[in-house]
Amino acid sequence: MVSLTTCINNLELKNPFILASGIMDEDAGSMKRILQEDAAAVVTKSIGLHERNGHSNPTFLELEHGLLNAMGLPNPGIDSYGSEIKKINNDNGKIIGSIFGSNVEEFEILSEKMQNYGVNALELNLSCPHAKGYGLEIGQDPEEINKIVRAVKQSVSIPIFVKLSPNVNDICMLAKAAEQGGADAIVAINTVKAMKIDIETKRPILANKIGGYSGKAIKPIGIRNVYEIFEAIKIPIIGVGGITKGEDVIEYIMAGASAVQVGSGIYYNGIQIFTQLKEQVIKWMTQNNYQNIKELIGVAHK
Amino acid sequence: MVSLTTCINNLELKNPFILASGIMDEDAGSMKRILQEDAAAVVTKSIGLHERNGHSNPTFLELEHGLLNAMGLPNPGIDSYGSEIKKINNDNGKIIGSIFGSNVEEFEILSEKMQNYGVNALELNLSCPHAKGYGLEIGQDPEEINKIVRAVKQSVSIPIFVKLSPNVNDICMLAKAAEQGGADAIVAINTVKAMKIDIETKRPILANKIGGYSGKAIKPIGIRNVYEIFEAIKIPIIGVGGITKGEDVIEYIMAGASAVQVGSGIYYNGIQIFTQLKEQVIKWMTQNNYQNIKELIGVAHK
Amino acid sequence: MNQPEIVKIESIQNETDSIKTITFFYKLETIPGQFFMIWIPGIDEIPMSVSNINNDNKAITFRVVGDATKSLFNLKKHDLIGIRGPYGNGFSFHGNHHLFIGGGTGIAMIAPAVESCLLRDEPVDVILGAKTKDELFFIKRLQKTDANVHIATDDGSKGYKGYTSKLTEKIIKEKQIDTIYTCGPELMMKSIFEICIKNNISLQASLERYMKCAVGICGQCCIGEGLRVCIEGPIFSDKQLLDISDFGVFNRNASGKKKNIQP
């Protein structure tokens, strides 16, 4: 029998598959539905202090080799979101609360509230590429990251994950800053800044013009980031970006990920993707004589 | 009749199609062959002061949505390369000499020699993502860029293009630094840092592990970079990344490019790609009632 | 590919003072009950049900309610819009005797469903309802078919005076209706749902929720236990509706915040 259980520091997961933030996680119902699939955890939509509509439509489109979105961090505000989290029955898996703020104080308030709602871990979104004053705009500065993580660490007792962006000079420096601030894991990667112009109407299609590129095309970028971060830090890494099949999961784990998140994969394969990944990973491990997924973490580093 | 002529400052091009650096440009024969196709110019392989073998093989592989390479700037050294450039008959098009160095002095020497060999313009490669001490390692620092461009500007009289990397926090800042240093155009983008791990043998396939991602998958990243740079500077932009069809060319031009380069497109379509692009662009312009390709530059900005 | 395909507006038809039909050439096969995302460049992208299917010509019929629909209303023949889709499940016809109920702009998507159902050669009744006579449309279009067309207006300015739900109760007493198909204000559909449950009639109701991606990933349109109106809907059956506690109670705005559906 193959064992798929994995740990992100002391957060135990029955398998390495996690729903990525921003995908089918606006309300309790959809997260409960995903937890009934073979997902060990769900990350909530990124939640801020106040209600935000996000950007106008178009906020989404498919590209030839991936997806492009600029939702713009829509969310009902932390106070309204509590009732959603409380409705989820944790028996089936873990809930990771994603939050975004524009400064240390906002992150402190948000993290305390999220913890009170009962999430099992926090994910600090320091990497949204298309919302002014949030996300990537803060997440490029190692000192800012360090300060935010340090503050959140003092506000809560649950594990803290830091989600980073690939749209930077040196993701390792940022990962180190998060580790030094007390982060329990790094999540990489958020989307890659990209654009699609419609040549008939001569304008970017997204209302926000620039969006975040996700899905199949970005997998090699995600793998590279996870591989590089693994050599820079000691805390676990959660790999995200372009996962659609079991072999992608194995590749991320060999690059150094202890678990993975799946977002756009739901677009390509439907919500069954978690079950598919589980079956494919088990099959591959069985064929290749591996008993425990943990033995594969980081093995591509030699 | 549709006019495809375009200008990069005072370098006139019979059409906007240029062979990108590093593709079929190691010797005179291959560049002459490309100039017999419908390419208005070729960029040479990036040439340094001394002979370099580059990285060991594997240096190249195809990915599901693009190509991955880590050639590692192989080149025979500037002194050996002169004989290749001199053998090319410029009648069919222009030659742009690409150079890379690790400091200001190297760039000065290289640029003077290239100019003496008779190239029509210089491209400073400040963006190779996989060679230690060169390219991107220098090309992330606006001050360094400014210094190099300023020095080269004083050494030569031909136009100077600066090729930038998308693997940075803020490409606009770098483009501005190049413009202030006296650059005549910006070339964007070089490849995106990425990796492929073979899960059977549990190791990155490239000998250099990390490589540069090119081809179809990176087009939306290239478009975004060109669009952003266009809003930041006044000098022309040459768009590169994932071009395989006429519509891609139009998209780059609407984003703000005055010309485009094609690299991986040769992998997908063969060297006929230049003729194909020309035909497709003419057809699209005719159908959409445009006479002059110059009227399309940057029209997606409104 | 789920990317707006740019089409030229082929023709524009005024249905009422504030309702228009726009026809365009769009190849992808579309069935009644499905919808498109309509991109009005520079303005917005909004969901619109297909209101007419004529081989490669498709149409949408809409009422002006805000910015996007106003811009759409002001477009001229040959102007460009972007279309992606069709999305959602569409209707599936069951039983022998069919009753269609369109309330307000809901009529727009009920009309092609009626036309399609008639190809089964089974009895079809239709109720078209609106507040007042001037807001009705597609009456002639449907009267030309073999369907029995009933009309209801709240103010009695045309046809039956009263809610479509009342008229429905009347019709199901007279005829042996197997399935009801409806689109209209959610509270109207809720009343019809209750009638169906009581009378053991199958129901297919077309729900509206705020849409962004329309491909099932952004989670914006989710209702009940994670049902995506853009994928598992917009048409839901009586059985599904029983489990959707939000039905007729609240929806969510663009931020995802719950909004009560006014009583």
Added chain:
Amino acid sequence: MNQPEIVKIESIQNETDSIKTITFFYKLETIPGQFFMIWIPGIDEIPMSVSNINNDNKAITFRVVGDATKSLFNLKKHDLIGIRGPYGNGFSFHGNHHLFIGGGTGIAMIAPAVESCLLRDEPVDVILGAKTKDELFFIKRLQKTDANVHIATDDGSKGYKGYTSKLTEKIIKEKQIDTIYTCGPELMMKSIFEICIKNNISLQASLERYMKCAVGICGQCCIGEGLRVCIEGPIFSDKQLLDISDFGVFNRNASGKKKNIQP
């Protein structure tokens, strides 16, 4: 996809002290004259011609010359290597009477070409040449076929004493050869090329150049006026060779620098 496919070594055959054949399972159709890029994980990736084609089993036959070939030489049955390809054009057979000339490791890729040509049921002669007897291989394999096998060694330790080019001149006097196919040291091929030109015999010669991408983009293998050995080659005709001034004169090392081909 042009990405190494990992295969298990099915069997290993010693041909001489420094030459081995490795057989593996690789599905893609391959014709004689084409080559693979062989990835020895952690070491290098190098071009190797196909030396045996048996449905889905393919083989390569190589001599130890440096690091990569040494590692390959030391691999065991069931070890893993990566294969991509096949690349290049391969031979195309023309004329009635065919002469194949393999010199040194060039014999490796000549053998499957002979076997394939024999399916045409036309007369086939083969010259296998090497410095000395111990460096010859595939003799039995080819003697089993209907081809006339001639052997040449520089030192006369087996067969004709002298260069393959001399033996070629002898054979073409005796027989009406239409086409010559050759692979071996470039200077040997250059002599044969001159013989062909003088005697008006078609030639197909297999060239070797340093390879990196093998798919025609990196430019590393270009010769003459931009011909890519990995795409337009590795087999070139007498007509093409006439225009390739580099032929027999120089090649390029990994940096792209010209190296004279020693006289």
